[in-house]
Amino acid sequence: MDNMHALIDGFGAVLTPQNLLIALIGVTIGTAVSMLPGMGTAMAIALLLPITYGLEPTQAFIMFAGIFYGGMYGGSTTAILLNTPGQSSSVVTVMEGFKMTRKGRGGQALATAAIGSFVAGTIATVALVFVTPITVDFAIGLGAPDYFAIMVLALVATASVLGSSRIRGFASLLFGLALGTIGIDAVTGQQRLTYGLPQLADGIDVVIVAVGVFAIGEALWIAARGRATKDEVLPVGRVWMGRSDWRRSWGPWLRGTALGFPFGAMPAGGAEVPTFLSYVTERRLSKHKDEFGHGAIEGVAGPEAANNASAAGTLVPMLALGLPCNATAAIMLAAFQTYGIQPGPLLFENESTLVWTLIASLFIGNAMLLVLNMPMIPIWVKLLRIPKPYLFAGILFFASMGAYAVNAQPFDLFVLLVLGLVGLAMRRFGVPMLPLIVGVILGPMAERQARMSLQLSGGDLSGLIGGPVSWTVYGIIALIALWPLAVLVRRRSTRVREPAAA
Numbered sequence: 001m002d003n004m005h006a007l008i009d010g011f012g013a014v015l016t017p018q019n020l021l022i023a024l025i026g027v028t029i030g031t032a033v034s035m036l037p038g039m040g041t042a043m044a045i046a047l048l049l050p051i052t053y054g055l056e057p058t059q060a061f062i063m064f065a066g067i068f069y070g071g072m073y074g075g076s077t078t079a080i081l082l083n084t085p086g087q088s089s090s091v092v093t094v095m096e097g098f099k100m101t102r103k104g105r106g107g108q109a110l111a112t113a114a115i116g117s118f119v120a121g122t123i124a125t126v127a128l129v130f131v132t133p134i135t136v137d138f139a140i141g142l143g144a145p146d147y148f149a150i151m152v153l154a155l156v157a158t159a160s161v162l163g164s165s166r167i168r169g170f171a172s173l174l175f176g177l178a179l180g181t182i183g184i185d186a187v188t189g190q191q192r193l194t195y196g197l198p199q200l201a202d203g204i205d206v207v208i209v210a211v212g213v214f215a216i217g218e219a220l221w222i223a224a225r226g227r228a229t230k231d232e233v234l235p236v237g238r239v240w241m242g243r244s245d246w247r248r249s250w251g252p253w254l255r256g257t258a259l260g261f262p263f264g265a266m267p268a269g270g271a272e273v274p275t276f277l278s279y280v281t282e283r284r285l286s287k288h289k290d291e292f293g294h295g296a297i298e299g300v301a302g303p304e305a306a307n308n309a310s311a312a313g314t315l316v317p318m319l320a321l322g323l324p325c326n327a328t329a330a331i332m333l334a335a336f337q338t339y340g341i342q343p344g345p346l347l348f349e350n351e352s353t354l355v356w357t358l359i360a361s362l363f364i365g366n367a368m369l370l371v372l373n374m375p376m377i378p379i380w381v382k383l384l385r386i387p388k389p390y391l392f393a394g395i396l397f398f399a400s401m402g403a404y405a406v407n408a409q410p411f412d413l414f415v416l417l418v419l420g421l422v423g424l425a426m427r428r429f430g431v432p433m434l435p436l437i438v439g440v441i442l443g444p445m446a447e448r449q450a451r452m453s454l455q456l457s458g459g460d461l462s463g464l465i466g467g468p469v470s471w472t473v474y475g476i477i478a479l480i481a482l483w484p485l486a487v488l489v490r491r492r493s494t495r496v497r498e499p500a501a502a
Contacts, residue, residue, distance in 0.1 A: 003133055010356030014062065014364050022059050023361055026066020027368045033067075034074030041071030042327035046210040047398050049335055057339045061358045064332055066365040069121060071328070072308045073369055076113040080106055080300070090307065092275040096292065096299030103295050111241045112249045112297055113304040114373045120257040120305035121366040124312035127261055129359060133348065135320035140345045144456065145466030148449040149473040151442050154323045156477050159435040166484065168431045175422075176439020179204055187451065199411040206334040208403050209440050212416045213433055214327070215399040217423015219392045224424070249301040252282050256305030263306075264313025264325065274310055278302035312362065319343055319355060322445070330437040337441075 013019065033044040044067050052060040079090040080097035093113070100109040142150075155177075159169035182193045183203030194200040241249070256278040263274040282298040283289065292299060317323040322343040324330035336343050341351055348355055403416040426433055450464060457463025465471065 003129060006352060006356040007129055007360060009353070010358075010360030011363075013058065013353065013357040014360045019059060019062055019361075020364070022055075022063050023066045023365050024368055024372075026063035027070040027365045027372060028066075029063075030067035030070020031074040031369070031373065032070075034071035035077045041067055042210070042214050042331050044071065045328060045331045045335065046207065046214050047395075049207045049210070049331070049338065050401075050403070052335075057341065058354050058357050060335065060339070061332075061354065062361040064335060065358055065361045066368070068311060068328055068332070069308070069362060069365045070369060072121075072311045073114065073117045073304075073373060076117075076300075076304055076307075077110065080109045080113065090275075092279045092303040093300055093307075095279065096296050099293070099295035100297065100300065105295060105297075108241055108245050108297060109295075109300050111374065112245060112301045114370060115241070116249065116253045116256065116301045116305040117308040118366055118370040119253045120260060120307075120309040121312065121369075122363065123254075123257045124261045124264075124309040125359065125362045125366065128312045128315055128362070131265075132316050132320050132359075135316055136345050136348050142345075142469060143466050144449045144452040145464055146469040146473070148446055148453055148464060149466070149470040149477075150321065150323065151446040151449065153473050153477055154325075155435075155438060155442060155446070156480055158438045165430075168429070169435050172426065172431050172433065173435035173439045176436035177443040179209060179436075180440045180443030181447075186448075197411075199409060204415060204440075205407065205412075206437075206440055207338065208412055208416055209419060210331050210334060210437060211399050211403050212419025213423040213426070213436060214331075215395055216416060216420025217427060217433075219395045219399075220420060220424040221427040222388070223392050245297055248286075248288070248297055251285075252278070252298045252302030253305040255281060255285075256302040256307075257309040260306035260309030261313040264310030265316040274306040275303040278306040315362075319347060320345065322347075324438060324441065327434045327437060330434065330441055333441055 014023065029044055029048070030041055034041055045064050048063070048067070052063065055063070076090050076093050076097065079093040080101055097106075097109045097113070100106060155173060159166070159173035178193065180203075182200055184191055184194075184201055191201065256274070259274040259278050259281070263277075279299055279302060282296075282302040283292050286292065286296065286298050288296060288298070314325045314329045317325055318329045318333055320343075322333065324333045333343060341347070341354070399420075400413060400416065403412050404410070423433065425431075426436070453463045453466075454460075465474070
């Protein structure tokens with residue numbers, strides 16, 4: 001009941017004219033940015049981080065929450081109308097959404113995506129209200145060795161799961177860890193990787209890293225691959241759902257929600273896996289299997305619900321443990337740190353008003369998205385016709401302005417450009433960016449927990465191993481590390497037996 005009272009107080013804080021306006025601005029920006037191919041919520045929040053310094057923390061996070069939820073929906077519009085997913089989480093939507101548009105049913109596809117996002121977001125946010133405090137109660141009993149083990153698991157899982165290869169994932173992670181060590185060591189006072197430059201004594205701000213890698217790198221990458229011809233934007237038609245569409249959509253919405261929320265709460269779980277699983281599930285359960293591959297509405301409803309539910313699931317480990325599970329959560333974690341707030345078990349105690357106002361704003365933003373998107377889809381589609389040179393110029397301008405506003409140092413603009421080129425190279429060679437951002441954020445935190453553990457044990461390495469939690473986590477890490485080797489051995493043994501049997 002205490003949680004419900006806190007949530008009601010959170011609604012009281014959100015339901016003011018100024019905060020409602022901020023929430024509306026957030027969902028509008030999130031929807032608009034995520035509709036632009038190649039853009040995303042991580043970039044939007046990274047660009048707005050410096051701009052929101054003048055806002056109170058509560059207002060800033062109301063806006064970020066709106067961008068977060070708005071971005072989960074907006075990416076489906078380009079997937080349905082352009083055959084181009086605005087985000088990686090909308091890749092599965094392309095399979096059936098664009099084919100529905102080709103058949104003149106783009107309005108129905110957009111409607112089931114919008115309503116499914118609302119249903120899934122509402123259910124998942126209710127789950128967030130009850131699951132997060134339980135996670136906090138569990139986390140309060142953890143010691144420094146347990147926290148260190150959990151952070152190592154997050155780092156390893158993020159690097160090994162994402163990207164086209166584990167080597168690329170770990171390369172990105174190691175680069176992020178190196179960036180996180182730049183500056184003066186808090187214990188010894190020694191400078192690390194500063195190369196005698198006084199501007200690097202305080203390290204590289206995570207905002208500059210995020211803006212450079214995401215915004216500058218993405219703009220350069222899309223510009224390098226841009227085409228002179230415009231994408232064909234098919235007509236939307238009337239955005240509505242018939243009785244048959246409702247009957248075929250409500251089941252996928254619920255099943256997609258059930259898949260998306262737990263996967264979103266896993267380290268490196270993200271929305272890609274549950275959206276694909278939702279599509280496969282609906283294809284097997286559907287009574288209209290012949291329509292799959294030709295524009296089945298279940299193939300849009302289920303993945304879009306899983307996509308939105310995973311967004312709420314992502315907030316569980318971020319708020320309760322301080323662990324980001326995707327790029328957007330990593331940027332939001334950086335925003336917490338920018339305001340001097342450390343997510344984790346004590347967040348609900350130290351910043352109770354902020355947390356419950358943030359959660360309440362998710363409900364408000366979710367409702368705003370439904371009201372905003374259903375009637376305004378034809379207007380949103382006009383964003384897809386913005387000339388790309390104008391779009392890139394605006395991104396580069398706001399990115400540079402935001403990076404300069406962090407410390408008001410021209411040197412940061414040079415760092416921003418270098419990191420932008422790094423982001424361009426990472427995209428060119430298929431190196432995932434999330435491990436880099438997670439490494440920058442979690443690296444110093446993991447180092448702090450490791451040092452605390454070693455200090456308590458007098459420098460004995462056994463101090464890094466605490467109770468049953470750390471043992472279990474290290475077992476999971478060993479499983480992740482040894483699984484590829486086990487698969488390789490099994491494949492080779494199978495190849496050996498096949499000639500012998502012949």
